[in-house]
Amino acid sequence: MMDKEFKTRMKRGFWKPEEDLILKNCVETHGEGNWATISEKSGLMRSGKSCRLRWKNYLRPNIKRGMMSEDEKDLIIRLHKLLGNRWSLIAGRLPGRTDNEVKNFWNTHLNKRSCRGKKKHVKSKEANSRSPLGKESQEIPAETVSNKEVAANSVLDSWIEEMQDFNCSLLSPLSMNNVPFLEDEPFIPILDDIVLLEAFTSTGKEAWNEIQPFL
């Protein structure tokens, strides 16, 4: 266990390449998950949390860096629609992508769609709020939506429509209170992760066949 003094001496901020190397070696030695041990034994003066984050987001094998592909973007939009801000769950569907990366990508590239346009009219510090999630409720003025955005929205809309049709017969046990399945978040955990993946990679009817045994 770490004492108070040790905690206050913890190093913070950006990681150096040599620190990455030490952490990598330590994870190989002590195993992924023993972050308190790794933090102490590495001598990096980094908290277990910090070590875990660095490993998970940058040093772990098979991390994919760079631009998101169109497929990945599409999947993020779809999954976010269903799961909300459950970044780790969404990232789990994108091989090589981390929750932090997906979250940043959503907040910068995808979520900005909903607040663009307003910036054309309101150029103030308020418009550049550091709280991107708060922009979610803002409306897109029709005249500022580009063709690309229209296309992206139409893909999403068609998918939502498909899912809504599909949900006509897919109601949660709470449907007695007229709560539609997809809007009822507490029901989602009933669906196994793998089944959710299947639901996204197949058509509605196929997904229903996959899900049914679990209900």
Add this chain to the structure above:
DNA sequence: AACGCTATCAACCGCTCTCGC
């Protein structure tokens, strides 16, 4: 060229969850 503004992303914070005792 200089300055201010904006976008991006790595990292931290605080809360919740899980597990062992």
Add this chain to the structure above:
DNA sequence: AGCGAGAGCGGTTGATAGCGT
């Protein structure tokens, strides 16, 4: 069953690169 410690998650912050004026 209750408690504490550690791990995990989502929200937020801060540094900085890039762009526009």
